[in-house]
Amino acid sequence: MLFHVHMLVDIPLDLDKTYVEELKAKEKALSQELQRKGKWTHIWRIAGQYANISIFNVDSAGELHDILMSLPLYPFMQVEVTALCQHYSSVKNEEEAH
Amino acid sequence: MLFHVHMLVDIPLDLDKTYVEELKAKEKALSQELQRKGKWTHIWRIAGQYANISIFNVDSAGELHDILMSLPLYPFMQVEVTALCQHYSSVKNEEEAH
Amino acid sequence: MLFHVHMLVDIPLDLDKTYVEELKAKEKALSQELQRKGKWTHIWRIAGQYANISIFNVDSAGELHDILMSLPLYPFMQVEVTALCQHYSSVKNEEEAH
Amino acid sequence: MLFHVHMLVDIPLDLDKTYVEELKAKEKALSQELQRKGKWTHIWRIAGQYANISIFNVDSAGELHDILMSLPLYPFMQVEVTALCQHYSSVKNEEEAH
Amino acid sequence: MLFHVHMLVDIPLDLDKTYVEELKAKEKALSQELQRKGKWTHIWRIAGQYANISIFNVDSAGELHDILMSLPLYPFMQVEVTALCQHYSSVKNEEEAH
Amino acid sequence: MLFHVHMLVDIPLDLDKTYVEELKAKEKALSQELQRKGKWTHIWRIAGQYANISIFNVDSAGELHDILMSLPLYPFMQVEVTALCQHYSSVKNEEEAH
Amino acid sequence: MLFHVHMLVDIPLDLDKTYVEELKAKEKALSQELQRKGKWTHIWRIAGQYANISIFNVDSAGELHDILMSLPLYPFMQVEVTALCQHYSSVKNEEEAH
Amino acid sequence: MLFHVHMLVDIPLDLDKTYVEELKAKEKALSQELQRKGKWTHIWRIAGQYANISIFNVDSAGELHDILMSLPLYPFMQVEVTALCQHYSSVKNEEEAH
Amino acid sequence: MLFHVHMLVDIPLDLDKTYVEELKAKEKALSQELQRKGKWTHIWRIAGQYANISIFNVDSAGELHDILMSLPLYPFMQVEVTALCQHYSSVKNEEEAH
Amino acid sequence: MLFHVHMLVDIPLDLDKTYVEELKAKEKALSQELQRKGKWTHIWRIAGQYANISIFNVDSAGELHDILMSLPLYPFMQVEVTALCQHYSSVKNEEEAH
Numbered sequence: 013m014l015f016h017v018h019m020l021v022d023i024p025l026d027l028d029k030t031y032v033e034e035l036k037a038k039e040k041a042l043s044q045e046l047q048r049k050g051k052w053t054h055i056w057r058i059a060g061q062y063a064n065i066s067i068f069n070v071d072s073a074g075e076l077h078d079i080l081m082s083l084p085l086y087p088f089m090q091v092e093v094t095a096l097c098q099h100y101s102s103v104k105n106e107e108e109a110h
Numbered sequence: 111m112l113f114h115v116h117m118l119v120d121i122p123l124d125l126d127k128t129y130v131e132e133l134k135a136k137e138k139a140l141s142q143e144l145q146r147k148g149k150w151t152h153i154w155r156i157a158g159q160y161a162n163i164s165i166f167n168v169d170s171a172g173e174l175h176d177i178l179m180s181l182p183l184y185p186f187m188q189v190e191v192t193a194l195c196q197h198y199s200s201v202k203n204e205e206e207a208h
Numbered sequence: 209m210l211f212h213v214h215m216l217v218d219i220p221l222d223l224d225k226t227y228v229e230e231l232k233a234k235e236k237a238l239s240q241e242l243q244r245k246g247k248w249t250h251i252w253r254i255a256g257q258y259a260n261i262s263i264f265n266v267d268s269a270g271e272l273h274d275i276l277m278s279l280p281l282y283p284f285m286q287v288e289v290t291a292l293c294q295h296y297s298s299v300k301n302e303e304e305a306h
Numbered sequence: 307m308l309f310h311v312h313m314l315v316d317i318p319l320d321l322d323k324t325y326v327e328e329l330k331a332k333e334k335a336l337s338q339e340l341q342r343k344g345k346w347t348h349i350w351r352i353a354g355q356y357a358n359i360s361i362f363n364v365d366s367a368g369e370l371h372d373i374l375m376s377l378p379l380y381p382f383m384q385v386e387v388t389a390l391c392q393h394y395s396s397v398k399n400e401e402e403a404h
Numbered sequence: 405m406l407f408h409v410h411m412l413v414d415i416p417l418d419l420d421k422t423y424v425e426e427l428k429a430k431e432k433a434l435s436q437e438l439q440r441k442g443k444w445t446h447i448w449r450i451a452g453q454y455a456n457i458s459i460f461n462v463d464s465a466g467e468l469h470d471i472l473m474s475l476p477l478y479p480f481m482q483v484e485v486t487a488l489c490q491h492y493s494s495v496k497n498e499e500e501a502h
Numbered sequence: 503m504l505f506h507v508h509m510l511v512d513i514p515l516d517l518d519k520t521y522v523e524e525l526k527a528k529e530k531a532l533s534q535e536l537q538r539k540g541k542w543t544h545i546w547r548i549a550g551q552y553a554n555i556s557i558f559n560v561d562s563a564g565e566l567h568d569i570l571m572s573l574p575l576y577p578f579m580q581v582e583v584t585a586l587c588q589h590y591s592s593v594k595n596e597e598e599a600h
Numbered sequence: 601m602l603f604h605v606h607m608l609v610d611i612p613l614d615l616d617k618t619y620v621e622e623l624k625a626k627e628k629a630l631s632q633e634l635q636r637k638g639k640w641t642h643i644w645r646i647a648g649q650y651a652n653i654s655i656f657n658v659d660s661a662g663e664l665h666d667i668l669m670s671l672p673l674y675p676f677m678q679v680e681v682t683a684l685c686q687h688y689s690s691v692k693n694e695e696e697a698h
Numbered sequence: 699m700l701f702h703v704h705m706l707v708d709i710p711l712d713l714d715k716t717y718v719e720e721l722k723a724k725e726k727a728l729s730q731e732l733q734r735k736g737k738w739t740h741i742w743r744i745a746g747q748y749a750n751i752s753i754f755n756v757d758s759a760g761e762l763h764d765i766l767m768s769l770p771l772y773p774f775m776q777v778e779v780t781a782l783c784q785h786y787s788s789v790k791n792e793e794e795a796h
Numbered sequence: 797m798l799f800h801v802h803m804l805v806d807i808p809l810d811l812d813k814t815y816v817e818e819l820k821a822k823e824k825a826l827s828q829e830l831q832r833k834g835k836w837t838h839i840w841r842i843a844g845q846y847a848n849i850s851i852f853n854v855d856s857a858g859e860l861h862d863i864l865m866s867l868p869l870y871p872f873m874q875v876e877v878t879a880l881c882q883h884y885s886s887v888k889n890e891e892e893a894h
Numbered sequence: 895m896l897f898h899v900h901m902l903v904d905i906p907l908d909l910d911k912t913y914v915e916e917l918k919a920k921e922k923a924l925s926q927e928l929q930r931k932g933k934w935t936h937i938w939r940i941a942g943q944y945a946n947i948s949i950f951n952v953d954s955a956g957e958l959h960d961i962l963m964s965l966p967l968y969p970f971m972q973v974e975v976t977a978l979c980q981h982y983s984s985v986k987n988e989e990e991a992h
Binding site for chain 1 (some may be wrong): 112114137138141144145146152153154155156157158162163165192193194195196197198199200201202204
């Protein structure tokens, strides 16, 4: 199952800086672990925004939900999920190749 | 340069069916040619819609514009372009690997 | 996989009445066949609108897309898909019981 | 009377964690009690969001309002209600079977 | 059951004038019949628009749906329905008095 | 002059409970006084929301503005006003009968 | 009674040019007659758009509605009406002086 | 140069009451001074809202910007500016007469 | 006076191709004449869209309106105008240098 | 690469005034340095708003992102980026001349 996820991050300005840095480091480590496992197949920064567009390749919407809920920065995110499927013009099998 | 492109296609219902099939065939051929050249790096169908989400890797916004304008179905599309850049959590160099 | 689908139908007023009735009859027959198969688990009318809210239980987003594309009234619909998952407060396993 | 209810929950980040857990436990208990009574016939999680889509089967809009107001998490919710009715393509009597 | 209904009418400019006048006359007759029966308890014109705000007092959302679908001008309307209930500050029983 | 008023109330969660109850009691008393005077001719609860839809029958927009500003809960409201007039299908003179 | 009216005009491109010119001439004549009578107290062009912002000073919302409905270009307009009242900072009595 | 300005005021509820009254008094004094100078040619209250619609007659967009920035309540306002010009149906020269 | 203008062009697909090419050629010639005169100081294509963002330096909003109305493609455009002024961080006098 | 950037600044009212002035001075200094380097080719104030419209000429979306993130006021901004390209009607090469 492929999902397109738009994450907009908005961390309150008065949050402790050290705490925020810790959260970001944990977020990055978890994101990279999930990328290496092939669950989080792409992550791009939207130019000019503290936001990303990501592609997930998971077994179910439930697995996607659990992954997103486990992100250290989730409490500061607005998340939009779009279900994707294979496009008949695509030259690759997106569920396998990334 | 990476761009996220959302294309929504709306072909008038009274257009000649044969003509539409020809346009779709040409669109698919051109899309696949651009995918093989590494310009159109991803194309996914949005579930339930005659729409796709695509990623382009081009030299400039001008090249992206020319590619989109050359699509046989462009006159029937609503297109939204978002400029992307490398995310510091990404484990790959998106401009090279896809 | 559970999906929430909102379908808004807008049939042009000048379409041939007999043709429209045929489309509606085919739509109803296909919908009921899919309901009996357990693919289209719920369909409700939105009061006052030519629109419905439906729940689908399918193997993948691709299967959902193919089903929606096969609907006789699809060319006249605006469709929005939302991916659902099990709620921790639910007293039933929604993917099995309906 | 069938109603489609969209609940979006937004609990302030600085609320006492223990208090929040208590509220969630009470919410879950009340939700399950209402589900068993046949008032709250479905509840699904929207993938990636702290939000749900629910179906209620109640005697009146007033009863629905009272139920929603009694939810422990109501003060943190944005709620949208849509009145539903039987769809002529449905193979079951939705007001009875769920 | 009380419902707030917003109807926006948009009749194509090239429709036959006599036909339109017939539709309007039938619409008015049916509306007044429903008002006298106590089903359509209020109808107000929105200043400056070919639109009205109405209150219906019906047995169910299904009855409301059937009434709206039977309106001669329904094919030219955009309709939004909002479920109402008794307000605790109201000095009358809205479901009885109008 | 008839006006349709949509009031959405959003009282901050950290406001003193006793103070809020006092405000609500005053709001109810004033609302009922205005209803009895024939100024505030209808008030309905929107199902599932801390919001109401009201009809006012006043001498001018200025009188409406002064009434709304005098409401104890006004500082917590978002208010939208729509000017109404007699509908040619209405069976009653709305400015007189309610 | 003062009303702020936003009129957006959208005349179909295939309408007969002579007919359109006649409509515009009639619209202008009626507008100026209403301005001289003090009913249509202001009319401004929105820069770059075929739209205007106007102020009306009428006896009731009903009178405003009748005036707007009588405009030759009304069938091609989208109209939004906002009820105004005297501002406590205003140095003039807007209902009298213009 | 004529500009249409929509000002929506939202003063935080916990601001010191005396301070707010001082700001409002200064705002009113400055507004009336600008009205007398012919810079702020109209100000109307939007019925039911803490908002106004104003017309300014200034030498340039820069002068308008400086005036708005000098308003004591500006920090609490959302402001939208629309450039106006003479309407060919207007019976007066709006830049001179008000 | 500086204005930011967003022009979105939507030419009907069934318009005569030769006529459209003539309009585009006239549009280009007029645009370039206005650029050379210093009235239309910038024009950029929005990547992926038949739309542009332009900056005009004109004597008044009226002059801007007349220029826009004279564009051969104006009947097919949606236009949004935003009034600009000198930014205190700018290193040049925008009304003179371009 | 040319980008159109809309920056809306919203500094919390309770932030220390001296600190805000320091931020603004640093913002201005950095903006002017980038303007002199030819990276930030235009900056205009939107009349009536604490917002600007800017044009950047940078090597990549990544460079634009880094510049925006380095702005002292970035934490208080809402930023929207639009990719631009040469317009075929433009009389200059926008990537070179400004």
